[in-house]
Amino acid sequence: GCVAGRSTITPPETDAMTDAAAFTETRFTTPARYTDEVSAAASPKTDITAPEVDGVRIGTFAGYPAVLVETLDARAAIALHGGHLLSYVPVGGEDLLWLSPRLAAAPAAIRGGVPVVWPFFGRQGQGDDVPSHGFVRTVRWQLVAASRDADGSVSLTLAPPRYADLGLDLRMHLRIGETLEQTLETTNTGNVPVAFTQALHSYFRVSDVAEVRVDGLDGLRFLDKNDGYAAHTQIGTWVLDDARDPGRSDYIYADAGGRYRLDDPGLDRRIELTTSGSRALVVWNPGETSAERSSDMNAGAWRGFLCLEAANAGPDIVRLAPGKTHILTQRVRVLPRD
Ligand SMILES: O=P(O)(O)OC[C@H]1O[C@@H](O)[C@H](O)[C@@H](O)[C@@H]1O
Numbered sequence: 603g604c605v606a607g608r609s610t611i612t613p614p615e616t617d618a619m620t621d622a623a624a625f626t627e628t629r630f631t632t633p634a635r636y637t638d639e640v641s642a643a644a645s646p647k648t649d650i651t652a653p654e655v656d657g658v659r660i661g662t663f664a665g666y667p668a669v670l671v672e673t674l675d676a677r678a679a680i681a682l683h684g685g686h687l688l689s690y691v692p693v694g695g696e697d698l699l700w701l702s703p704r705l706a707a708a709p710a711a712i713r714g715g716v717p718v719v720w721p722f723f724g725r726q727g728q729g730d731d732v733p734s735h736g737f738v739r740t741v742r743w744q745l746v747a748a749s750r751d752a753d754g755s756v757s758l759t760l761a762p763p764r765y766a767d768l769g770l771d772l773r774m775h776l777r778i779g780e781t782l783e784q785t786l787e788t789t790n791t792g793n794v795p796v797a798f799t800q801a802l803h804s805y806f807r808v809s810d811v812a813e814v815r816v817d818g819l820d821g822l823r824f825l826d827k828n829d830g831y832a833a834h835t836q837i838g839t840w841v842l843d844d845a846r847d848p849g850r851s852d853y854i855y856a857d858a859g860g861r862y863r864l865d866d867p868g869l870d871r872r873i874e875l876t877t878s879g880s881r882a883l884v885v886w887n888p889g890e891t892s893a894e895r896s897s898d899m900n901a902g903a904w905r906g907f908l909c910l911e912a913a914n915a916g917p918d919i920v921r922l923a924p925g926k927t928h929i930l931t932q933r934v935r936v937l938p939r940d
């Protein structure tokens with residue numbers, strides 16, 4: 603199809619950003635509890651007590667036990683499996699998120715929504731012995747707190763199992779209202795500094811990934827994971843234009859400004875994503891070839907989403923001293939197209 607703009611991909615400049623010596627992530631070992639937690643997640647529990655908060659229920663969504671939220675401004679569903687936001691629908695609009703109609707059975711990671719990637723992105727800085735994207739996607743989380751705010755929005759706090767041997771503790775906060783606000787709060791509970799990576803791996807629903815564009819990346823350097831992490835410079839808006847596979851994009855943008863817009867003429871909407879505590883944005887779509895090998899996506903499904911991942915990844919590594927807390931927040935809302 604014909605696209606509004608084209609991103610120009612320059613030849614690789616330097617491999618300095620992929621120099622192993624520049625990366626000093628903590629090498630994590632799988633927490634002792636992890637395997638048991640994953641086995642337990644294979645048979646999701648449904649006997650969850652609902653908090654007594656207006657607009658908050660416990661039910662199921664896409665077959666998963668979930669926290670169901672309804673406010674005057676939006677509806678949302680959060681699976682306890684993975685603490686995974688599955689759906690966010692502003693009132694009068696359509697879901698901002700894409701969720702695969704062909705999900706793999708639990709305890710597999712859920713394809714779509716907003717997977718929580720923590721405490722490492724992919725296997726960045728790790729060995730082959732750890733699961734890709736960390737230790738919280740495939741285990742059962744707890745709902746820790748829920749409240750209704752003065753403006754009618756609902757705030758939730760969820761937490762994955764506590765892995766004492768990790769030396770890090772994670773809490774996730776969600777605020778469901780006119781805007782979706784999602785925060786990963788990581789505390790160093792040990793007595794040594796920890797360097798970690800992470801992402802809120804949002805799958806945004808689009809009319810056709812080949813017809814959308816992403817603003818807010820112009821001039822940024824990015825690492826192409828499909829090209830051995832070679833560094834390139836983005837010129838103009840992001841559009842899907844990898845000649846090797848027209849559907850493929852696996853880019854980590856560095857020193858990113860934290861404000862991005864996904865323009866979708868087909869759905870007649872613009873999604874605005876703003877972030878704080880994050881200097882990386884990952885723009886991912888598997889492309890046709892790799893999507894076809896995937897057991898949890900229907901044929902052609904890759905056209906229906908684009909992942910914009912608010913991340914600390916690539917050169918953006920969080921270094922956290924004992925007792926300190928890091929906060930990554932994303933805010934998502936729909937803007938009118940003009
Ligand atoms: O299939 P998974 O584990 O959910 O990962 C999906 C993708 O997630 C992206 O964040 C990575 O950059 C990709 O390389 C990866 O393929």
